[in-house]
Amino acid sequence: MDFGFTREEESFRDEVLGFLDGYRDLDGYFHRGADTADGVRRVYRALGDRGWLSLSWPVEFGGGGRSPAYEFILWDEMAYARVARPPMGPGLVAKALMSHGTGEQRDRFLADLRRGRTGFCLGYSEPDAGSDLAAVRTKARRDGDEYVVDGAKCWTSNAHWSDHIWLLCRTGAPDSRSRGLSVLIVPLSTPGVTVSPIPTLDGGRLNEVRFDGARVPAANRVGPENEGWQVVGSALAVERHVQFPPKRLRRDLHDLLDDLEAAGVHRDPVVRRRLQDLAVRVAEVEALALALLGEVISGEPAAVPAAYHKLAGTVLAQDIARTGMELGTARALVKGTDTEFLWRQSILETIGGGTSEVLRGLIARQEFGLRA
Amino acid sequence: MDFDPSPTQRALLDALGTLLSRSAGTDRSRELAERGAYDHVLEAVLRRDGFLDLFASEDAGPLEATLAVELIAAELGAVTPVPHLLVLPALGLEQPAGPVVASLDGPAGPVRYGAEATQLLLADGDRCVVAELDPAAAEPVPSAYGYPLARVVPAWHRELAAGTAGTLVNWWRVGASAEAVGMMRRALDLTVAYTKDRTVFRRSLGSFQALQHRLAELSVLVEGARWLVYEAAFNGAPAEASAVAAAHTMTALGRLTRETHQIMGAIGLTTEHDLHLWTLRLQAQRAELGGGQGPRRAAADARWAAAS
Ligand SMILES: Cc1cc2nc3c(=O)[nH]c(=O)nc-3n(C[C@H](O)[C@H](O)[C@H](O)COP(=O)(O)OP(=O)(O)OC[C@H]3O[C@@H](n4cnc5c(N)ncnc54)[C@H](O)[C@@H]3O)c2cc1C
Numbered sequence: 176m177d178f179g180f181t182r183e184e185e186s187f188r189d190e191v192l193g194f195l196d197g198y199r200d201l202d203g204y205f206h207r208g209a210d211t212a213d214g215v216r217r218v219y220r221a222l223g224d225r226g227w228l229s230l231s232w233p234v235e236f237g238g239g240g241r242s243p244a245y246e247f248i249l250w251d252e253m254a255y256a257r258v259a260r261p262p263m264g265p266g267l268v269a270k271a272l273m274s275h276g277t278g279e280q281r282d283r284f285l286a287d288l289r290r291g292r293t294g295f296c297l298g299y300s301e302p303d304a305g306s307d308l309a310a311v312r313t314k315a316r317r318d319g320d321e322y323v324v325d326g327a328k329c330w331t332s333n334a335h336w337s338d339h340i341w342l343l344c345r346t347g348a349p350d351s352r353s354r355g356l357s358v359l360i361v362p363l364s365t366p367g368v369t370v371s372p373i374p375t376l377d378g379g380r381l382n383e384v385r386f387d388g389a390r391v392p393a394a395n396r397v398g399p400e401n402e403g404w405q406v407v408g409s410a411l412a413v414e415r416h417v418q419f420p421p422k423r424l425r426r427d428l429h430d431l432l433d434d435l436e437a438a439g440v441h442r443d444p445v446v447r448r449r450l451q452d453l454a455v456r457v458a459e460v461e462a463l464a465l466a467l468l469g470e471v472i473s474g475e476p477a478a479v480p481a482a483y484h485k486l487a488g489t490v491l492a493q494d495i496a497r498t499g500m501e502l503g504t505a506r507a508l509v510k511g512t513d514t515e516f517l518w519r520q521s522i523l524e525t526i527g528g529g530t531s532e533v534l535r536g537l538i539a540r541q542e543f544g545l546r547a
Numbered sequence: 548m549d550f551d552p553s554p555t556q557r558a559l560l561d562a563l564g565t566l567l568s569r570s571a572g573t574d575r576s577r578e579l580a581e582r583g584a585y586d587h588v589l590e591a592v593l594r595r596d597g598f599l600d601l602f603a604s605e606d607a608g609p610l611e612a613t614l615a616v617e618l619i620a621a622e623l624g625a626v627t628p629v630p631h632l633l634v635l636p637a638l639g640l641e642q643p644a645g646p647v648v649a650s651l652d653g654p655a656g657p658v659r660y661g662a663e664a665t666q667l668l669l670a671d672g673d674r675c676v677v678a679e680l681d682p683a684a685a686e687p688v689p690s691a692y693g694y695p696l697a698r699v700v701p702a703w704h705r706e707l708a709a710g711t712a713g714t715l716v717n718w719w720r721v722g723a724s725a726e727a728v729g730m731m732r733r734a735l736d737l738t739v740a741y742t743k744d745r746t747v748f749r750r751s752l753g754s755f756q757a758l759q760h761r762l763a764e765l766s767v768l769v770e771g772a773r774w775l776v777y778e779a780a781f782n783g784a785p786a787e788a789s790a791v792a793a794a795h796t797m798t799a800l801g802r803l804t805r806e807t808h809q810i811m812g813a814i815g816l817t818t819e820h821d822l823h824l825w826t827l828r829l830q831a832q833r834a835e836l837g838g839g840q841g842p843r844r845a846a847a848d849a850r851w852a853a854a855s
Contacts (some may be wrong), residue, residue: 305812307747339550374818376827378691379814421675435745445840472791480696493765501839506656508696508834518830519691531809532757 178465179493184244191252194225203259205520206379212336215259216294222249222513222531223291236273236281237289243471247464249418253422258305259418262289263333264295268341271358273409275398279390279545284360298328298335298344298361298384299407305330306533308343309404310355313386315344317400320393322359324386325330332380332527334370337363360395360484377520379518387540416471419488420530421464423459426519427495434499438506449498453491460488479542482534488530496521553699555606556614563615564594567622573640575796575823576623583687585646585660593626594642600724602636609633611723613780622848623824627660634668637718637784638711648680648699651716653836657688659831668674668715668773669704675711675725678704693828708750717784720793720842724776727796731803732770734825738762738807738815745812752810761806768799786792788848793842801839 180188202208221226230236230245239245248263269288272281287293304310324344334340340361344429348357363370367389372380380501398406432450436442441450462482470477497513500507507514525531539545552560570589579586593599601612616628630647646660649668650816658664662685669676686696739762742753752758774793782788804826808815815822837843 190644300813303746304730305747307749309748376691376816376818376823381817416584456550493805497805501801501833503834503838506834508690508692508831510691515691522805525809526816528813535757 179313180244181249184242184248184256187245188252189510192251192262194221195256195258195511196220196398198258199256201259202257204254204257204275205377205516207516212333215334216291216363218259218292219262219294221291223265224288226289228262228291229269229289230268232265232289233273234304234323236269236285238449243416244468247420248458250417251420251422252465255426256423256438257423257426262291262294262337263297263341264293266414267410268295268360270395270413271341271406271454274409275406276366277394277502279394280360280397292420293339293340294333294337295380296331296334296361296363296382296384298334298340298342300330301327302329306530308407309356311343311345311356313342313348313356315342315359315391316389317346317393322391322393322396323337324361324389324391326360326466327387327425328386329373329381330527331370331382331384334363335380339363340384345405346403347394351401354453355402356407357400358406359391361389361391362496365389365391375523377516377523408491412478414475415477415484417462417463419485419524421457421461421484421488422492423473424460424495427517428453428457430517431495431499434507434512434514435502438503440502446502449502451477453495456487456491456494460484463487479538482529482538483527486534486538487488490526492517492521548578550691556611557603559607559611560614560618563598563618564622566596566598566673567619567624571619571622571624573623573824576625579625580693583662585626585627585663585695589624590626590631590644591630593631594708597632598764599631599642600636602633608776609619609637610780610848612636613721613776616722617725617729617776619729621733623828628669629719629726630666633722634715634718636712638668638675640709647768649715649719651719652841655697657690657696659694659696659835661685661686661699662695664697664699667699667701667704668719669701670712670716673710673712675707675715676704677707678702678758682826688829691827692831692834694822696831712786713786717779717786717789717847719782720789720836720845721776721779723832723836724772724781724793724796727767727800728773728833730777730795730825730829731800732774734803734807734822734829735762735769737822737825738810738832739765741811741815758810761800761810765806768803772799774795785847790842790845790849793836794839795840796845797833797836797839804829810830 198218201214203211226239229238230241231243234240253259253459265288315322342359342361345355345358346357367387369385371383374380442445467480467484472481496517500518570592587660600616601607602609616632619628627646631642635642643666646664647666648658648661648664651670663682664680667678667680681702682697684700688696690696745752772795775795779792781789814820
């Protein structure tokens with residue numbers, strides 16, 4: 176056991192902090208405010224130019240071949256500065272292409288992904304398939320060397336400023352569940368694909384992505400037909416250590432403290448008691464994040480540690496925000512304050528990226544071997 | 548003891564329900580919220596049909612007025628039922644037209660419908676002050692929590708008799724809690740209905756025991772709140788009972804909000820879905836009472852001051 180980061184890793188953190196100084200005004204982590212997408216795109220390009228979108232990619236694919244600890248440090252500091260979240264493309268998509276893609280697909284996508292020049296969104300969920308992803312209905316019918324795609328995805332984060340959608344779709348019989356799914360890379364500029372906004376409580380948007388006879392080259396299928404479930408499953412595993420950076424919580428707590436100080440209630444013993452509890456829990460989540468990182472570094476699948484971390488972290492984000500709302504007076508309702516914004520934002524966190532219930536079920540099954 | 552609504556109460560709530568189904572509800576609420584407006588039409592209809600007079604009427608009383616407040620809030624009526632139906636009559640004051648706002652604890656923060664409010668009730672020590680407001684001087688404050696807010700500027704004011712602050716604060720606590728109870732119940736009903744309709748893993752969502760238990764726990768919370776509120780209203784809003792009702796309700800609404808949103812999944816996090824119409828306003832109600840802490844402290848003060 177060794178709990179610390181290496182000296183090289185810590186000096187990388189310093190480099191990251193230096194880099195961030197140029198971007199601290201951008202609230203791209205939450206996409207608060209107008210035009211944050213452009214800003215985030217700029218950040219991704221700048222990261223790509225430094226090779227920081229491919230820190231842990233194998234050298235043979237043009238990556239840095241470094242420990243996942245570097246990615247963790249990068250995205251943890253990005254979260255503290257609220258600048259941006261890790262993009263899907265160079266993370267999940269690139270790593271899935273490395274293990275499941277064809278040589279041609281790697282040639283076509285990896286360079287742009289590494290350089291931050293192309294954006295991906297994840298098209299998994301549908302109106303009638305969320306927790307139960309095997310119920311996906313969006314259909315891809317083979318027609319010569321193309322697929323014809325019909326159906327709709329929803330809750331797709333960032334689709335309105337992405338270039339491609341990583342699409343989980345049905346290529347098997349309607350009731351084939353997880354055995355009849357495939358993954359296609361679909362350019363969002365394909366005729367027959369439309370993206371429309373779904374406004375959310377945090378003032379941001381998710382998207383609906385509709386497919387009406389959209390034609391996609393069969394060469395864009397990743398992995399064998401009807402084996403998309405395996406592709407999606409292993410793709411999930413490679414990004415767990417950066418999915419929910421714990422420094423976001425440390426920052427949330429600092430912002431709450433500032434807010435309570437501004438309200439003049441931070442010395443109240445009841446308030447202090449609540450803050451102490453939250454501070455202990457932030458440390459708990461940081462410990463869980465490092466334990467998870469350790470598993471990822473040693474090449475373990477890490478599904479259970481990732482579930483621990485996300486469960487504890489996302490509910491804590493809510494509890495920090497809720498504390499602000501409960502202790503604050505009507506001032507806490509004024510739009511734009513960190514407290515009220517974080518309340519509306521954190522409520523999304525226990526649903527997006529794997530619901531708390533799904534994670535609890537996973538722990539019960541995988542850690543304890545319990546079955547329904 | 549009799550916990551069933553009497554025939555009079557039932558008839559009253561039926562009539563009010565019919566009125567609200569025409570003059571309030573989600574669509575109307577969205578439309579008014581868009582404009583940041585108070586519902587003068589609804590207030591006029593409530594006045595015309597006698598619902599603002601329940602508190603002191605012969606065949607009804609404070610409990611009936613409280614039941615009405617609960618229903619108006621559940622139906623998202625964009626009026627201020629707490630002062631109009633409870634607090635002003637309890638203080639023996641006339642009910643002006645338009646929103647009435649309150650400040651229970653020091654100078655007024657942003658208040659609901661403040662931009663159109665003409666009267667402010669202020670608790671200051673054990674005095675109660677009634678201040679006229681100049682809507683033109685009000686300063687609207689943006690908020691995402693359902694109610695249009697504004698900071699208000701009192702013009703001239705008069706003081707009521709000593710000891711009246713308690714009446715204001717206690718009835719306001721009962722009233723705001725009644726509103727919260729109505730809204731929590733609606734959010735819970737909506738969620739339960741959704742779990743029956745929604746299919747996951749080839750079963751209805753509501754068939755999963757993990758969710759059944761959580762929904763059941765929420766119902767316990769809401770029922771507890773409901774009876775505490777009714778009892779406080781029935782007994783004329785005594786300090787301790789009012790504070791206890793508010794303390795429990797304001798705590799319950801945090802958990803109810805979290806759980807209903809969680810159980811509803813992504814759809815409930817969109818502004819297109821109705822759930823937030825209740826849950827966001829619930830947070831505003833708690834803030835209006837000074838957060839969860841204010842009533843808890845008051846409950847303890849009332850109890851231990853009484854015991855000493
Ligand atoms: C902010 C945000 C971003 C998102 N981004 C994306 C994206 O980019 N791409 C994408 O594909 N999807 C995305 N999603 C969708 C997300 O993955 C789904 O919302 C999630 O999988 C849950 O599905 P659902 O909303 O349909 O809820 P449902 O599956 O209907 O579930 C409703 C509730 O019931 C619970 N539940 C379900 N089954 C059980 C059970 N057996 N036992 C107990 N409880 C159960 C769930 O946990 C949930 O709380 C996003 C969602 C959010 C909120």
